[in-house]
Structures are given as C-alpha cells and as structure tokens.
Amino acid sequence: MKRRMASLALGAVVSLALVHAARAHHSFAMYDVGKTYVMTGIVTRVDPNPNHLQIFFAPLNEERTQVLKNDAGEPIVWAVEMDGAAISARQGISVNGFPRGTIISVGLHPLRNGFAGGGRGKSGLFKCPPDTPPAAGKHCDSVPGSTSHGEGVLPQPTDEAPARPKS
Amino acid sequence: MVKVWFGYRKPWLGLATAALFAGAAASAQTSVGRGARDPLKATVIVGSEGKGLYVGAGIPEGNSPIYAAKDGAVPAGVEPLAHDIFTTTDFYKDRQLWSDARYYRCNSAVGLEQIWGAYEVPLIGDDPPRSAAWGYCDRDYPRAEIVSPYGFKSAKEHYAALLAETKRKGGPTVYTQATLPDWNGRYRRQREKTASWYNGAVLQIPTYLSLLKPEYQQRFVQQMYHYSGSNAAQWPGSYCWPEGFMRRFAQYGGGDVSLVMTPELILDMRNAAKTLITQIHIGREFDESGVVPRLGPDVPQWFGETIGFWDGDALITWTSNIQGWISHGGFEFSNKLQSIEIYTPRKDASGTFVGIKQEIVLYDDEAFVEPLRIVHNLDKQRELNQGDPLVIMECVPQSFPVDGHTTPMSPGQIVEYRVPDIYGRPWAQIWERYHEEGMQRPREQTGRFGL
16 A cells, blocks of 8 residues: 555656646645545636636535535635646636636645645546536536546545645 | 716816817817727816816825815815715715715815825825815716727727728738838826826716726725725735736826837837736737637736737737736726727827827726727837836835735734735725725625535
8 A cells, every 4th residue: 555655646746747847836845746635616716827727616515516614604615726827728727718616626636734725736627517516426527518628537536635624 | 065976067068168179170080990089188177276177186296286175174065975985884885875976075086096195195184084185076077088989899899890991991001120110119108197087087986987887886986995984005016916907008007118119019018016018919810719809828818918900100909818907096897808009100290200199999898888998198208229228027025915904014024914816806805804894795696506
C-alpha cells in the first residue's frame, strides 16, 4: 500500500510539474499530491485568472440533491485551480461555458493546510448536462450527454474530501 | 418646492437650445453612425455664480465654491425630504426616493464622491453626515445629450452599418506605414469637470439612474451611499485591483493618451493606477460563435478586444469581450458591455493637425436602458519620443481594507485581511460586510440544490 501511495504521489508530482511548467506563477508544493479527492458540485463562480483559472463550487451531498452546508446554513465552497484562463478556454472551460449552477465533477489534490481548495493536476473535468445531476454516489462522467474538458479521466480517489474543511 | 425627476427639469432650456442649434449648424451629420452633433457643452449653461453648469456641491480647482447651502442649512425654496442619503438608516428601503434629486441633496455623483474631501475641500460640515452641503437643484444636464443619437440596438449593428457605408465609398482604406495618418504622439484629453457628462459633475443623480436598469440603479445608489453616508470609498485602484475598461474615459484616469500607429495594430495607451492598453487590430473580424464577439480565447479581458478599419482619415473600432467592472464615481457595467469608438482628426483654422476627436458609443443591454455616448477631445502634446517616456504602471499594494475603510499601511504592520471575491463586486462585499448592518438588501433567491 505504501509503495502504491508513493507511486501515486510521484505520478502526481510529475503530472503537476508537466502541466504547470509552462506557466506557473506559484509553487505547487502547497498541494498534497499524495491525496486525491474526486468531487461533484455546483459551480458558484469561475475566476478567469490569466495565471491559474479557478472554479469555485459547492459540493453536492452523496444523494446529489443538495449542496453541503456549514453550521450557519451557508454552502461550503471549494476552489479547484488549473491552467491559465486562455489554456482552460481552449478546453471549453470559461466564465460563459461554466455559469453559476453548472454541475461539475473533478479530481483535485487538496491543499496541505486543510482549507477548501486544491489543484486539478491531470484530473479530468466533466460537466453534467444542465440541471441533470448524476445518480447518488456517481459523478458527471456517468451522465449521458455530459462533456469532458481537457484530457484525463476522473482519477481514483485516495481519500474522501472532508465534510467540514478549514475556513 | 423643487422636485427633480429623472432629468426632466430644464430651467436653462433657452440657453441650451440656442447652443444646441448652433452646434448642429456647425457639424451636420452625414454618416449613418458617426459624426452626429457633439453633446451640448455644459459650459454654455451658466450657473448663478457664472462658472458654468456644475451641479455641485464642490470646490473644484480654479473655481469658487459651488454649493447651494452647507453646514446643515437648506437652500431657499427647497423643501427637504424627511430623510435622505446622508441620514437614512437603510437606503435599500428608499427606492421610491431614488428618483428625487433631493434624496442626494441635489449633489452630483462627483459632489457626493468628494463631499468628505476625496479630492476637493470637504463640504460634509461639522456634524457629518447630517450637515452635508447641497448642490443646485435647478441644474441638470439633458438626458437626450447623453444617450446615443444613433438608432442602433447593438455594437454589432452599428459597426456593420459603418463598414457597409465605408464599402459603398470603395473602402475600407488600406494604409501602409508610409501613408498611414501620422497620429503617433502623446495627447491630453480635455478633461475639466464640465467637459463631459461622464465626469459626473454636471448631472443630477436621478438623471444618471434613468440610464440604468434596476439592478444597476441599485448598485449606483449603493456606491453613492458609501461616499456620502458611510464615507467608505472603495476605489479599485486603491487596492491595486484592476481598473477596468471604463477607466479609460474617467476624468483623471486615462486622461493622458499615447497613440502608437502601425497599419496592422494601433496602441491606445493610458495610465491610471495601472496602464490601460487598447490594442486595435485593423482589418480583423470577431469570432461570433460565443456569448459575446471576441478575438482570442473565451476569456473576458479587462480592456476587451478591439477590431477596426479606416474610412479615409476616420478610424472606426469595435471593442467586445470586456470584463464587467466599475469605474469609481461612474456606473457599474457588465460583461455585455461593447463600444464603438470613432477617432477623427481635429485641425485648426490653417488645417494643421492639433488632436483627435474620440466619439464613444456604449452598448450594454444588461446595465443600460439604451446605448450611451461620450465625446472626448484629445489635444496633441508632443511626439512619442519627446519628453518623459510613458511609465508602465505596475501597481504595488500599499492600502488595505481595515474595518471596511481603505487604509494605507506601513511595512511590518499586520492587518487582518479578508480575501475578496474579485469577480463578484469586491467593493460591494466590503460595503455589505462593514457598513450595511441592519439594512435589508434584496437577496438572490435560493436556487436549485439549495445554492
């Protein structure tokens, strides 16, 4: 198991390095590449940052009926960071293409500090058809008519994303 | 009692009309989409102190103080409202008062923005904000001089009509570097407060609001409240946030212009807290497959993307794919904003080139009730290679929001910093968190999935 984890981690490091070598504007050591979460949620906003586009999304519950909320009743919002806005746009990931309410599934390597964010690495990113969430426990790649954005498939998760990330 | 509704009060109509006809005779429009008579010059409308139309309140540089009353007094003949933007406990609840100039004490947008002393002598009085000064309720700039005189519904339609007109004359004109109009140089925009309605000093706020759709009216009043009631200006440049497209046309920001000309690409470069660069791509066409026309990837750009063509010595441009934002003191605009801009040479009596006239028609069907027009004159100052080079502005943050107020900080100081949602009206996030406690701001409905 340890060997598998080490292999996963090494692969993730290499993939991050390859993906981001062209245009990184910060170190990726902030992400724990030994961990991979696969999450499905509702887009709240796309920030088309030229260096690293970010998608903010509220994860759905296991039943895929409601977004997860904190003790104050507010949606918990995660951020997933990827390539710059121009490269992402070529993958169809844009403000216009991912408006608020879009249902997505993505894999990410979480922040080491436990906050609600992560780097996409080489994970696939899938968009469900409008207003069509996946079945309970499933992700957008299982929904007929979903679209894939960029290369990659949804990875095997190593861990469950925490229901209450640090904020 | 004076009551000023959405720009329909015109006590100066005689003067204005005379000037209007004089202007019309001087420049008859011959094009379908450019060269309409210039907007009425505010300076032809003389206020009671003889300084030209200036709603006030304010003490602009080089002028005598302009206010109708100050220190808590009320102008003669004006019946004040029971409460106004200076004394309200919840401006959201006052929506029915927003169209009454007295709600703002007849101050212009600039009057409110500067009333605590943003860039002029403060007129907030000794018991702020209750004691704020009044502007002149009997002055306003005509709304008809602000909206586009052309009948086009979209920038695309406008550009197509101008291009078709040019083609009928055998154009567009194609230049080489040798034959290109030599507009290379550094210019200064005529930018006194009364030079353009967009400088915000010559029109009452209800007239401003009449240009905007309800959501953008609310945003504008929110901004005005936080200049006047809470004194919590959040200018994007103060935090080194982006300056945004409309900053190109603001009174000070973008007032110095450098033009660099080539046959394929023209650079229009201006400075505010950051350098504002418009790249005009001559002869290119937009990709219109997306939500808005664009040249590059489907990514909104802070200054949009611009194409253009020449019709003789007129440069006609279309800018699209603009990131929605704000220019402080002005309205917010959406990602739908597009502009048609026409640059034409200005010459003196002897035919010598002295500058550029820039006619700007703005389309934003999310924010505006109809298209708007701004006309600016740029005066040639010097050649590109004379004097100081253009400074490329890299904004270095020195001020941070502390308890909701812009606060300059020194190296080593520690500040609690809440990360703004930069594409979600970050200025408003600060206002709503720190300065709107107890107010009942209309909220978005909870959508599907409980979001």
